Amino acid sequence: MSSNILNFSLNRCTSVDKVNGTDLLSVCRVRDTFTDAEIRIVVKMPDMEIVEISGHFRHAYLDAVEDLDSRLQKVLGVRVGTGMLKIIKGLLGEEENCDQLVYMVEECCHGIILTLTKKVLLKAPDDEVGKFAFYSNMVKKSIRLYDRCAGFGKGTPLVAELEAENGGGAA
Amino acid sequence: MIVEFMRNKMVDVAHLDAETLSVHGVLTDSIYSLELDFKVRISDLVCSEVEGRWLRWTTPQCPRALTFLNEADGFCLAPGIDARIHKTMGRRACRHFANLFIECAYAVRETVKMLRWQAAVVSEPDLTLRDFIERGADDGSATSAEMQNPASSEETLASAVSASNGKASGKFPADVGQSSAGAAVGNQERGFVIDLHLHTAPASPCASSSVDEMIVEAKRIGLDGICLSDHNYLWSAEAVQALREKHNFLVLRVNEIVTEQGDMLVFGFYEDVQGIIRLAELKQRVAAVGGFIVAAHPFRGFLTFGADDVGLTPEKAMAREMFKWVDGVECLNGKVTVTENGLARHVATGLGLPATGGSDAHDVSTVGVCATAFESEIKSEEDLLAALKAGKYRPVNFR
Incomplete structure (x- = not known):
C-alpha cells in the first residue's frame, strides 16, 4: 500500500445565488468516491421558506432513493431556521440512503443562513x-x-x- | 449572475499504516477558511491527534477554538456521532470546525467500508461492493455505535421517574405553590405564575438539568408551577403526579410537537406524536379532543441575524399559514431576542390571538426567566386548559 495514493476523496460545494430579485437559490453538489449528487432549493425571502426543490442522487452501493422527486417535495413550505434539521429529517425519512440527501438539504439551508450572516459580518x-x-x-x-x-x-x-x-x- | 456565497469542502483519507488512516479536511468559504488533520484507527474508528488551523476567521477570539479541538480525541466516528460533535466541538470550539469534522467522519466511514470490501474481495473475487454492503459484512460499526449510545434516554428517564416515585411524599394539590421564596400564591397583582415551557434531562437530550433540579429551582425563585415540555417525550400522568407529591409543587405537562411549521406547545393533548406532523393535521387531532395549540417562539432567529434583519414585517409575518391553525402565540420566550419576542407580540395582537410566556429553559439557570401569569389559581391540567381558553393571562418576565 502506498500512503501517496488516496483511499477516499470527497468534494462538496455549496453556492448561493440571488434569483427572482430577492429570493435565494442554494445548490449543494457532492462528488466523492461513491457518490455523485446535487440538490437545489429556492428560498423565498423574507419568509425564508423553501418554495422549490429538486435534485439527483447516484451512489455506488446504496439503492436509489425511491421517488426522489416526490420525497423532496415534502420539504416545501419548511422555513430555513433554527430547528430545521429535525423537520427536514423527519419529512425526508431516516433510511440509510436518505442520510446524505438530508445532509445536502441541510447544507443548502446553511448556505442561505451563511449568505445572510455574511451581510451582517461585512459591517x-x-x-x-x-x-x-x-x-x-x-x-x-x-x-x-x-x-x-x-x-x-x-x-x-x-x-x-x-x-x-x-x-x-x-x- | 454573481454568487452571493460559496462554501467548498474537501476531505481526503489515506493509509498511514496498516492499522491507521490519516484524514485531511479543508473548509473554505466566503467567510471562513480552516483545516483539520487527525488519525483514525481502522479497527474501531477511534480518532486521535485532532489538530486544526485557521486561515481566515471573524472575531478576535476565534483562534481560541483551536485549543479545544483535541477534545475530539477518542471519539468513535461511527454513525450517530454527529450530535456529539455538534455538542462538544461545535459548542466548545467552533461550529465550522464541527461541520468539517462531521464531513471527515463520513469520509472515514465510507473509506473503511471500501477497505473491508477490498479485503473480502481477496477471497471472493466476484463479490461486488453492493453485495458486500447488503449482507452487512462491512459492519464494524455496531460495536462502535454501542459505544456512542450507552443507554436510551427513555430507559434512563424511566429509572429517574421510578426513583422519584420511591421517594414521593406529601399530597398534591393541598400545598400547591407553597414556595419558600417569592410572592404569595395567588397574589392578584402578580397572578398565578407558571413557566409553560421548559426542558429537562435526559428526556430532552439538549437539556442539562434533571427534572428534580428544575423543580427545586422553580420553587426557590417563587414560581407557582411549571409545565414539562420535553421534545418528543410525553410524560405519563403517573410520573408527573409522583413529581408533584415529591416536591409539593405544581408540575404539569405540555406536549411540544414538531410540525413542518415549527415547534408547537400543545395543551390537553396527550398523544405521543413522533416524527414530524403537518400542522393542519395536528390542529384537526387536537381540536377533536378540545386541546389548545400555542406557536412556540415563532420568530426565533439565527446567531448573527434575526427576523428583523431579513426584512420580515409584522404584516408579512401575520400572513404566515401557521397562524391559521394555532390558538395562541408564545410572545415571551427566554431564548429569543427582544425584537423577536416583540414581533411575536405584534403578530398576536394583530391577529387577536392570546399571548403566553415561557423560559424554554434547558438548565436551572434560566428557569422562570419568562412565564405566564394567570388571573386565577391553577390546580390541574384541566384548570390550565380552561384558563388558556378563557384568555385570562399574560406573559411576564419573572426572574
Whole structure:
C-alpha cells in the first residue's frame, strides 16, 4: 500500500445565488468516491421558506432513493431556521440512503443562513478596537451567541460587558 | 449572475499504516477558511491527534477554538456521532470546525467500508461492493455505535421517574405553590405564575438539568408551577403526579410537537406524536379532543441575524399559514431576542390571538426567566386548559 495514493476523496460545494430579485437559490453538489449528487432549493425571502426543490442522487452501493422527486417535495413550505434539521429529517425519512440527501438539504439551508450572516459580518470594522466593539455588541444583541463557541465562551473578553451587565452571567 | 456565497469542502483519507488512516479536511468559504488533520484507527474508528488551523476567521477570539479541538480525541466516528460533535466541538470550539469534522467522519466511514470490501474481495473475487454492503459484512460499526449510545434516554428517564416515585411524599394539590421564596400564591397583582415551557434531562437530550433540579429551582425563585415540555417525550400522568407529591409543587405537562411549521406547545393533548406532523393535521387531532395549540417562539432567529434583519414585517409575518391553525402565540420566550419576542407580540395582537410566556429553559439557570401569569389559581391540567381558553393571562418576565 502506498500512503501517496488516496483511499477516499470527497468534494462538496455549496453556492448561493440571488434569483427572482430577492429570493435565494442554494445548490449543494457532492462528488466523492461513491457518490455523485446535487440538490437545489429556492428560498423565498423574507419568509425564508423553501418554495422549490429538486435534485439527483447516484451512489455506488446504496439503492436509489425511491421517488426522489416526490420525497423532496415534502420539504416545501419548511422555513430555513433554527430547528430545521429535525423537520427536514423527519419529512425526508431516516433510511440509510436518505442520510446524505438530508445532509445536502441541510447544507443548502446553511448556505442561505451563511449568505445572510455574511451581510451582517461585512459591517464589522477592520481595526482591532472597532472589531472588538462590533462583536461585543453582537453578542449583547443576540444572546444566542453567548457560550455557543470558543469566541463567545463564558468569561472571555467579547462577553465581558454582557456578563458585567447581568451580574456575572448572561441569564 | 454573481454568487452571493460559496462554501467548498474537501476531505481526503489515506493509509498511514496498516492499522491507521490519516484524514485531511479543508473548509473554505466566503467567510471562513480552516483545516483539520487527525488519525483514525481502522479497527474501531477511534480518532486521535485532532489538530486544526485557521486561515481566515471573524472575531478576535476565534483562534481560541483551536485549543479545544483535541477534545475530539477518542471519539468513535461511527454513525450517530454527529450530535456529539455538534455538542462538544461545535459548542466548545467552533461550529465550522464541527461541520468539517462531521464531513471527515463520513469520509472515514465510507473509506473503511471500501477497505473491508477490498479485503473480502481477496477471497471472493466476484463479490461486488453492493453485495458486500447488503449482507452487512462491512459492519464494524455496531460495536462502535454501542459505544456512542450507552443507554436510551427513555430507559434512563424511566429509572429517574421510578426513583422519584420511591421517594414521593406529601399530597398534591393541598400545598400547591407553597414556595419558600417569592410572592404569595395567588397574589392578584402578580397572578398565578407558571413557566409553560421548559426542558429537562435526559428526556430532552439538549437539556442539562434533571427534572428534580428544575423543580427545586422553580420553587426557590417563587414560581407557582411549571409545565414539562420535553421534545418528543410525553410524560405519563403517573410520573408527573409522583413529581408533584415529591416536591409539593405544581408540575404539569405540555406536549411540544414538531410540525413542518415549527415547534408547537400543545395543551390537553396527550398523544405521543413522533416524527414530524403537518400542522393542519395536528390542529384537526387536537381540536377533536378540545386541546389548545400555542406557536412556540415563532420568530426565533439565527446567531448573527434575526427576523428583523431579513426584512420580515409584522404584516408579512401575520400572513404566515401557521397562524391559521394555532390558538395562541408564545410572545415571551427566554431564548429569543427582544425584537423577536416583540414581533411575536405584534403578530398576536394583530391577529387577536392570546399571548403566553415561557423560559424554554434547558438548565436551572434560566428557569422562570419568562412565564405566564394567570388571573386565577391553577390546580390541574384541566384548570390550565380552561384558563388558556378563557384568555385570562399574560406573559411576564419573572426572574
